[in-house]
Amino acid sequence: MDFAIEFQHVTKTFPGVVALDDVSFAVRRGEVHALVGENGAGKSTLLNILHGGYSEYAGTVKLNGTPVQFRNPHDAIHAGVSKVHQEISLVPNLTVAQNIFLGYEPRMGPLVDFHKMNRDAENILKRLRSPLRPDGLMVGVSAGEMQMISVAKALFHDAQVISLDEPTSSLSSAETDALMSIVRELKEHGITIFYVSHRLDEVFDLSDRVTILRDGKLVGSYETSEISRAELIRKMVGRDVSTFATRKQPRRVQPEVVLEVEDLSSPGLFEDIRFSLHKGEILGFAGLVGAKRTDVMRAVFGADPVVSGKVTVHGKVARITSPMDALERGIGLVPENRKTEGFVRYLTNEANISLTCLRRFQRLGFVDRSLRRSNADTYIQRLNVNPPRSDFPTENMSGGNQQKVVVAKWLSTQADILILDEPTKGIDVGAKAEMYALLEDLVAAGKSIILVSSELPELIGLCDRAVVMKEGRIVAEVSADEMSEELLLNYAMEGVAS
Ligand SMILES: Nc1ncnc2c1ncn2[C@@H]1O[C@H](COP(=O)(O)OP(=O)(O)OP(=O)(O)O)[C@@H](O)[C@H]1O
Ligand SMILES: [Mg+2]
Structure with a gap:
């Protein structure tokens, strides 16, 4: 062979x-x-x-x-x-060709032969049928x-x-x-x-x-x-796992509105965003990559400046200008980009999981280590983090397990409004099933969830309602009964039902 x-x-x-x-x-x-x-x-x-x-x-x-x-x-x-x-x-500030050739640039004497580099890059890009230009940044x-x-x-x-x-x-x-x-x-x-x-x-x-x-x-x-x-x-x-996202518990949407967003705008990114989130609801955000869903979530969370708009949390107008403000109002965000925003390098799982809620683990001004550890252990078990060790450096975990640690961190803030941005990206089928069960437990406990996902079956299977974004605007709101892949995709691509 x-x-x-x-x-x-x-x-x-x-x-x-x-x-x-x-x-x-x-x-x-x-x-x-x-x-x-x-x-x-x-x-x-x-x-x-x-x-x-x-x-x-x-x-x-x-x-x-x-x-x-x-x-x-x-x-x-x-x-x-x-x-x-x-x-x-x-490397962001080099050209496309420079990135392709990085460390192996063709030379003419002591100088880089840019002409040859761009020509060769163009050939390769052509072979890949890529529209990228070699000299583009x-x-x-x-x-x-x-x-x-x-x-x-x-x-x-x-x-x-x-x-x-x-x-x-x-x-x-x-x-x-x-x-x-x-x-x-x-x-x-x-x-x-x-x-x-x-x-x-x-x-x-x-x-x-x-x-x-x-x-x-x-x-x-x-x-x-x-x-x-x-x-x-x-x-x-090692066991049978249903790969389908479905609700296994009764739905629990309550009339009470916990988060209301009106006229949220940030020129060049998104415009006129309005939606409301009910207690016990899983609200989906559908859209193609580039629809600016992440930008909207970051703005609601105070991570990016908002230019105009109004956010009401539990009936009170909230000026959220930093993640600290959001945290204080009980809003948590599990970011899409776990490597750069999710956890601190060199810290252990225990420290990372407790990072956003240190105050809860303080007794007379000191961190109560055993309290902190038992909090971390609870979530490590709940999310099946592997290895199941709170003293393990998060950085040395596998990609999917890092993701679980980031989710654990936000769960342990005990925020009652949780925004999850592509929470199942890069996690295995078993962990996905666990994540779905966890989301159901959270809403059963009276929390409210915003789920941004590019996996349509996930949105359709889990959400009570979904809004669809296209190019920085909300183009539709779809109820659980109406939701289908076709409908969501049509809205996401065309902005209309069909
Ligand atoms: N630098 C390291 N130090 C200590 N342990 C490590 C290191 N790199 C990986 N590991 C451990 O080795 C095991 C295998 O990790 P690996 O990254 O190969 O998993 P994977 O199959 O790629 O997972 P994923 O699907 O989550 O990316 C894990 O238990 C991980 O914690
Ligand atoms: Mg891996």
């Missing part, structure tokens, strides 16, 4: 955690090979080992039958093994376009193997489709694709084979056409 990559008995430990435990499997040359598993299963760690991110591990990695041990990502790139990252790192480049540039980078290095770590988690559906067709095309050119995703639709659409990891151990590799969705999930999670 012709293998591009072979992992043999790969084991990787971090202090107190076995991230990979004797993992052996192989990726065939020219196939699209999906890698799936719950948050923390070891997917990113395995990719890091392949790409020279970690030099210390046990076991063997072979490339085209030959053992390799890359000491850093450069070595891997040189050998034709490139990676598109889970969190993309491009990165400002305003969307998440999807950044992903393209990362792929372009890999192509420029003549990659034989390209791995993608959750490449679509921040892409719009059109951008996702574009990326999917690029993956297919790369495959046609004989490039081996190694693909990590929590989106099972993608896994089934794209991959030839799929490998499942669970708790750092190999479950197995399967022909994608020979495994069912339910079976795949069972092998990943």
